[in-house]
Amino acid sequence: MSQEIVDTVTKYLTPNIPIKQISQGAEAVVFTSSAHPYLPTPEHDADGKPLQYIIKYRPPKKYRHPIIDRQLTKHRTLSEARLLSKLFLIGGINVPKLIATDPYNGCLWLEFLGEDLPNNSGFSNLKNFLWANVNDPYNDVVKSTLIKVGEQIGLLHFNDFCHGDLTSSNIVLARDDTQSNDWKVFLIDFGLGSMSKLVEDKGVDLYVLERAIISTHSAFSDKYNEWIIEGFSNVYNKHGKGGETKLKEVLKRFSDVRMRGRKRTMIG
Numbered sequence: 001m002s003q004e005i006v007d008t009v010t011k012y013l014t015p016n017i018p019i020k021q022i023s024q025g026a027e028a029v030v031f032t033s034s035a036h037p038y039l040p041t042p043e044h045d046a047d048g049k050p051l052q053y054i055i056k057y058r059p060p061k062k063y064r065h066p067i068i069d070r071q072l073t074k075h076r077t078l079s080e081a082r083l084l085s086k087l088f089l090i091g092g093i094n095v096p097k098l099i100a101t102d103p104y105n106g107c108l109w110l111e112f113l114g115e116d117l118p119n120n121s122g123f124s125n126l127k128n129f130l131w132a133n134v135n136d137p138y139n140d141v142v143k144s145t146l147i148k149v150g151e152q153i154g155l156l157h158f159n160d161f162c163h164g165d166l167t168s169s170n171i172v173l174a175r176d177d178t179q180s181n182d183w184k185v186f187l188i189d190f191g192l193g194s195m196s197k198l199v200e201d202k203g204v205d206l207y208v209l210e211r212a213i214i215s216t217h218s219a220f221s222d223k224y225n226e227w228i229i230e231g232f233s234n235v236y237n238k239h240g241k242g243g244e245t246k247l248k249e250v251l252k253r254f255s256d257v258r259m260r261g262r263k264r265t266m267i268g
């Protein structure tokens, strides 16, 4: 990552806020920090470990006109903040808590979720979690976790929100306590998210995740995708006939999107 971005963020946050870069995506640079924007820090979790926070920063894009760039940055930062704050209030949906927003500087301060998986298996996103279980790929914890993944997506879609970039890296797992083998599933990165009633958007979300699982865990992907759809369906089926009808529509469009994807791969 360019030193220029670190210098800019350090100057903006002041050197009192320690930052450590953990990711650079197409859109944003993500840092962790032990500093909370307005509470005295460091805060500690139940085990006495200092809490970490996420700082997601959208740097200016030099290829854009500066005024348009500032407007886009403001718009995208606010849009992600709005979605996160709406989703956080919907019962059952798990997303990081929004702590602070500075749309003019392209900055979001979020709750840090997840942990390092045992045996150097990396950060606890869904992709690494499935790799970590590769020697016992169909165990009960994998199954129940994938059903919970499906339930999170089901809740999101049933409430007419779409993710827009539903990869297995944007699904983070966290345990309530370190002894537990029971994972809570969180959805992160709503930079491309939207409120949408369109079955097309929902079908595309499901297709993007299906492709992500096929590309990284191809040997087990049939079962994995089946469990995700089982969880997804559970949410809709709880809402009687109306829910069942909506579920059919989404799954039908999912299958159409998949068919279009296959044609595109064959024809090029």
Ligand SMILES: Nc1ncnc2c1ncn2[C@@H]1O[C@H](COP(=O)(O)OP(=O)(O)OP(=O)(O)O)[C@@H](O)[C@H]1O
Binding pocket: 022, 023, 024, 025, 026, 027, 028, 029, 030, 054, 056, 096, 110, 111, 112, 113, 114, 123, 165, 169, 170, 172, 188, 189, 190, 191
């Ligand atoms: N709340 C969070 N808790 C823990 N880690 C997080 C959190 N938010 C983001 N991350 C980490 O930072 C990475 C990038 O975050 P995010 O996907 O939001 O940014 P992005 O720039 O849109 O990324 P990309 O362009 O790669 O999709 C995530 O994959 C995850 O590892």
